[in-house]
Amino acid sequence: MLTIKDPARGLVGHGVSTCAGCGLELAIRVILDILGEKTVIVIPPSCAALFSGYGNETTLGIPGIQGNLENTAAVAAGIRAGFAHRGMTDITVLGMAGDGGTVDIGLQALSGAFERGDKILYVCYDNEAYMNTGIQASSSTPLMASTTTTPAGKLVNRKNMMQIVGAHGIPYAATASVGYIEDLRKKVAKAKDADGPAFLHVHAPCPTGWGYAPAKTIEVAKLAVTTHCWNLYEMVNGKEIKITKQIKKPAPVKDYLVLQKRFKGVTDEGAAEIQAQIDTEYANLERLASLAE
Amino acid sequence: MPITDSESGREKTVLGPCALIFSSAQTGTWRDVRPVVDQEQCILCGICEKHCPVDVIRTGDKKENGSLEIDFKYCKGCGICAEVCPQDSIEMIDEREVSGEKNYA
Amino acid sequence: MLEGNGAASEAMRLARIGVVSAYPVTPQSPIAEVLSDYVSQGRLDAEYVRVESEHSAMSVAIGAQLTGVRTGTATSSVGLALMFEMLGVAAGLRLPIVMPVVNRALVSPWSLWCDHQDSMSVRDSGWMQFYAEDCQEVLDLILIAYKAAEHADVLLPTMVCMDGFFLSHMSQAVMVPDQEDVDAFLPFYEAKNLKLDPSDPMFINNLTPSTEFMEMRYQQFEGFNNASGIIKETMAEFKNRFGRGYQPVEAYRCEDAEAVIISLGSMSGTVKHIVDQYREKGKKVGSIRIVCFRPFPTEDLLRIVPENAHVGVLDRSMSLGAQAGPVCMEVRSALSERRPDVRVQPYVAGLGGRDLRPVAVTTAIDQMLEGTFNPAAQWLDVNENAMTIRRYTEVA
Numbered sequence: 001m002l003t004i005k006d007p008a009r010g011l012v013g014h015g016v017s018t019c020a021g022c023g024l025e026l027a028i029r030v031i032l033d034i035l036g037e038k039t040v041i042v043i044p045p046s047c048a049a050l051f052s053g054y055g056n057e058t059t060l061g062i063p064g065i066q067g068n069l070e071n072t073a074a075v076a077a078g079i080r081a082g083f084a085h086r087g088m089t090d091i092t093v094l095g096m097a098g099d100g101g102t103v104d105i106g107l108q109a110l111s112g113a114f115e116r117g118d119k120i121l122y123v124c125y126d127n128e129a130y131m132n133t134g135i136q137a138s139s140s141t142p143l144m145a146s147t148t149t150t151p152a153g154k155l156v157n158r159k160n161m162m163q164i165v166g167a168h169g170i171p172y173a174a175t176a177s178v179g180y181i182e183d184l185r186k187k188v189a190k191a192k193d194a195d196g197p198a199f200l201h202v203h204a205p206c207p208t209g210w211g212y213a214p215a216k217t218i219e220v221a222k223l224a225v226t227t228h229c230w231n232l233y234e235m236v237n238g239k240e241i242k243i244t245k246q247i248k249k250p251a252p253v254k255d256y257l258v259l260q261k262r263f264k265g266v267t268d269e270g271a272a273e274i275q276a277q278i279d280t281e282y283a284n285l286e287r288l289a290s291l292a293e
Numbered sequence: 294m295p296i297t298d299s300e301s302g303r304e305k306t307v308l309g310p311c312a313l314i315f316s317s318a319q320t321g322t323w324r325d326v327r328p329v330v331d332q333e334q335c336i337l338c339g340i341c342e343k344h345c346p347v348d349v350i351r352t353g354d355k356k357e358n359g360s361l362e363i364d365f366k367y368c369k370g371c372g373i374c375a376e377v378c379p380q381d382s383i384e385m386i387d388e389r390e391v392s393g394e395k396n397y398a
Numbered sequence: 399m400l401e402g403n404g405a406a407s408e409a410m411r412l413a414r415i416g417v418v419s420a421y422p423v424t425p426q427s428p429i430a431e432v433l434s435d436y437v438s439q440g441r442l443d444a445e446y447v448r449v450e451s452e453h454s455a456m457s458v459a460i461g462a463q464l465t466g467v468r469t470g471t472a473t474s475s476v477g478l479a480l481m482f483e484m485l486g487v488a489a490g491l492r493l494p495i496v497m498p499v500v501n502r503a504l505v506s507p508w509s510l511w512c513d514h515q516d517s518m519s520v521r522d523s524g525w526m527q528f529y530a531e532d533c534q535e536v537l538d539l540i541l542i543a544y545k546a547a548e549h550a551d552v553l554l555p556t557m558v559c560m561d562g563f564f565l566s567h568m569s570q571a572v573m574v575p576d577q578e579d580v581d582a583f584l585p586f587y588e589a590k591n592l593k594l595d596p597s598d599p600m601f602i603n604n605l606t607p608s609t610e611f612m613e614m615r616y617q618q619f620e621g622f623n624n625a626s627g628i629i630k631e632t633m634a635e636f637k638n639r640f641g642r643g644y645q646p647v648e649a650y651r652c653e654d655a656e657a658v659i660i661s662l663g664s665m666s667g668t669v670k671h672i673v674d675q676y677r678e679k680g681k682k683v684g685s686i687r688i689v690c691f692r693p694f695p696t697e698d699l700l701r702i703v704p705e706n707a708h709v710g711v712l713d714r715s716m717s718l719g720a721q722a723g724p725v726c727m728e729v730r731s732a733l734s735e736r737r738p739d740v741r742v743q744p745y746v747a748g749l750g751g752r753d754l755r756p757v758a759v760t761t762a763i764d765q766m767l768e769g770t771f772n773p774a775a776q777w778l779d780v781n782e783n784a785m786t787i788r789r790y791t792e793v794a
Contacts, residue, residue, distance in 0.1 A: 012348070056311075214373070
C-alpha cells in the first residue's frame, strides 16, 4: 500500500522534477485525470520517468512499471494479457512514451501490439527530440530544427507517425496538443473506450529543448496548430479521418519558428521550404479527410 | 480521485526495485519569479488553472466570493498562468521582492 | 513418445501457464506451435500473445507475470541474445519466469545447430540454469524449475536448457504426469512480491539510487544462495511424488576414478557410454554431469570429485580470450584452494552442431590417464586444416 507523504489533488504529485513549463507534465495530468485510478501505466526511461520517481518515492498514485526504451507497447500488452487471463477487463493499460521511444526504437513493439489488436492505450508525448538525454534528434524532430545531433538543423523531414499507426487500422487514433486541453480530454475519453488499441499523439512543447521561455508553452503549442505545423485530427479504423480543429486562416509558419531558438539558423529560403512542406502535408491531410466524408 | 491518507494494512517486505511512497519534490524552491494575482481584476474563469502544468492553482467560486489561490510549495514559477490569463490579472514578480523571508510554503 | 520440444510444451501446459508469448526460432519453434495449438483447442486456458520478436516475448512475459499470472516463453540462440536486455529485468524484478532454452550456436558463423554459447553468454543475467540430459528430464526439470523459482526465498527466473536437435527433435519415451498430481506439486500462482494491482498500487522498476542499488543486487545474490538448498528439496519432493530423482550434480562411476569427465546436457550420455567401455577394460574413469549450472553446485562438486583425480571439463562453448570455456572456469573456481589434489583440464568440443564423437571423448580421457596436462583449452575433434579451410585467388 502506498504511503502518502505529500497528498495531491489528482493521481499525480505536484512536485515533479520536470522542467518549468513542461508540456508533458500538463499532458500526463490531464490524461490521468480522465483515465482515473483503474489505470496501470508503463513508462520507458525518458522525461516521463521523472514521474516514476526515484528510490522508494514515486509521484504516481496508480500502479506502474518503468520498462525499457523500446518495449513500452510489449510490456503493456503483457499486462493486458495478464489481466485478461484473470478476467480483470475494466483496467486501462496505458503506455506513455516520448517520440524517441515511440517513433524510433519503440516502433517495432508498437506495431506488433497494434497488429495483434491488443487493447492498450498508447500515448506518444511528442517533444520532438530525445530531451531527457540532452536534446538529440529523433525521427520526429521537424525539418531544420537544431538539436545536439543536428546542430546545423535537421536535413530531413519528420516521420509521419499517424500514417504508420493508420496502416494498422486500429479503432482509434488521434493527434492532440497541450494547447487545446478540452480537445485532448475528449480524445483521451474516446481512446479509453476504444474497442481495441488506441493511439494518441500529443504535441508537448519543451521550453528547454526548443529554446523558448517556459511561460510560452501554451502559446507555442497553439501556434503549432494555427500554422498547420501540428494538425489536430482523429483517425478511426485507420481510414476515417476527421480534422477536429479547422484553422480558417492559418498563420505563416515563420510566426511559429521565430519563437524558438532551435529554428534560429533557418533562413528566409529555409522558412519558405518548411512552409511548402507544411502546406503539402496539410493538403494531404485534407484530401484524406475528404475521402472519409 | 485525490490521493490522501493511507489506510492501515499488513506489514510486508518486497524484494527488488519499487517505490512505495507517494511524494513530491519541493519544486517551489526552483522559483525565481512568482505569480501575483490581482484578485479584483481576476474573473475566476479557470483558464490558468486548466493550463498549470504543476496543478497548483485553485479557482474559487464566484458566488461564494472566492479568490484565485496558488500553492507556492510546488509552483515552479513557469509563468504560463500569467501568459494565458485573458484579463492580464497575473503578474510575475521577482521572488526576491517578496516580503522578507523566502516564502515557499 | 515425445521430442524434447514436446516435453517442454507438455510441462508448460501441466504448469497451467496463463499467458504464452513466444516467437519462432529454430530449433525452438515447435514449442511455440504446440502451445498455440493447445490454446486454440482449449487444452490450455491461456492468452497466447503472438509477439513480433523475442525482446517483446520477454517483455510480455514480464508484464503478464506482474499481474499475478504464471507465464511461459521459450527461445534459442539469437533469440536469447535479442532478449538479453529483458533477461536482467525479469531477474531484477524477481519474477519466477521459466523458459526452455533450446541450445543453438550464436552467430557468426551462422549455424542452426547445437552448442551452449547462447545460454552460457547469459549465465550472469540473474537466471537459474538447468541443463537436461534427455526428454524426460526436460519435462521434469521444467516442473521442478517452476516450483523452486516461485519459492518465496528464491524468486528467480529459470532457464531449462536442452541441446538443439539432439534433444529438441529426438523422440523418446516420456512419462507425462497427471494434471492432478502436478496441481498438488505446483500450486496456483500468486504474485508474492512485486505486482501490478490497481487496488494496491506501487511503482515498479523506477530509478534506484547508488545507496540502494547494491542492496538490490545483494537480494538477488541471497536468492541464489537460498536456491541451492531449495532446488534439492524440490527435487526430493518431486521424487516422492513422481518417482524420478534428480541432483544438481550427478556422479557416474566416480568412486576411485583417476580421470573424470565433467559435461552438461546430452553430451553426458555419450560420456557415460565411453566411461563404461573404459571401466570394462579396468581403467578407473568416471563422469560428472552438472544439471544445475546456476546456482553452481560448488559444495556437491567438492564432495563428488574423487581424490587426486584428473578432471577434464567438456565445454560446448568457448570464452574467447580466456584459458578455458565457462564450465571449466566455474569448476576450477569451485575446486581451487579447497582441492589442491585435483588438476582441471579444459576441453572444447561439439560446437555449432558438431557431434560429440567418441574419439573426442577418448582423446581427452587418454590424455588425462597419461598425465598430460595443458592449462589452456584443448580443442577436441577439430580438423587439422582449420586455418585454411577457405582458399581463393584474389583479383589482382
